Amino acid sequence: MDGIDRKILAELQVDGRLSVTELGARxxxxxxxxxxxxxxxxxSGAITGYxxxxxxxxxxxxxEALVFVTMTQEDRTTLLAFEEAVAAVPNVLQGQRLFGDPDYLLRVRTADLDAYARLEDDVLSTLPGVQRLNSxxxxKSFVLDRPYPTDLR
Structure with missing residues (x-):
């Protein structure tokens, strides 16, 4: 990947609807x-979608809530079952496995606090291997979906 490829990636991250003509000009x-x-x-997989x-x-x-998940056990079967179950919950926008404690971080969106409470009680707390949820x-969100830096200084 050279400097032009990095410029292309920078431009498309800001506006993925650029025409090839406009992108080329930029x-x-x-x-x-x-x-x-x-x-x-x-x-090559550098661009994964639009x-x-x-x-x-x-x-x-x-x-929005950030949910820290501590697991009861960390065997492969339990972790894979948990990750698969989380992936099936539409309100979970992002899921990350962490080093250390807690084991996972989930970013969740619902209509309001009551809807979140129901989601936590009825869905998240029942997922495979969950010991504890800490929300x-x-x-306020003030940096959202920032483009990845393409200038490697």
């Missing part, structure tokens, strides 16, 4: 080499 290439590079970045960024409040999901309620 990175100093004509249409054909720009198209080839984008295709190569997609094929999506619309949606305001969660527009969907009625104005409440932190998000007061």
């Amino acid at each position: 990175v100093g290439l004509t249409v054909s080499p720009t198209h080839r590079r984008v295709r190569d970045l997609e094929t 999506r619309a960024v949606v305001d969660p409040r527009a969907l009625g999901l104005g409440f 932190t309620l998000v007061m």
Whole structure:
């Protein structure tokens, strides 16, 4: 990956709907080499997809919680079953396995506190291997979906 590829990635992270013509103009290439590079970045897996960024409040999901999960046991079968079950919960936007304690961090969106309480009581606490859930309620988000840095200084 060279500097032009990094510029392409920087531009597409900000606006994934750029035309190849506009993208080429921004990175100093004509249409054909720009198209080839984008295709190569997609094929290599550097670009994994395109999506619309949606305001969660527009969907009625104005409440966010960070949920720290401590497991009862950490054998492979239990961890895989937990991760598979979490992946099936639509309100979990992000799940990360951590080193140390706690074992997992989940980012969850619901309509409100009552909906979150029901989700925790009826779904999250019943997932395979869960010993303890510790929730932190998000007061305010101020850095969201920031593009990855492409300039390696």
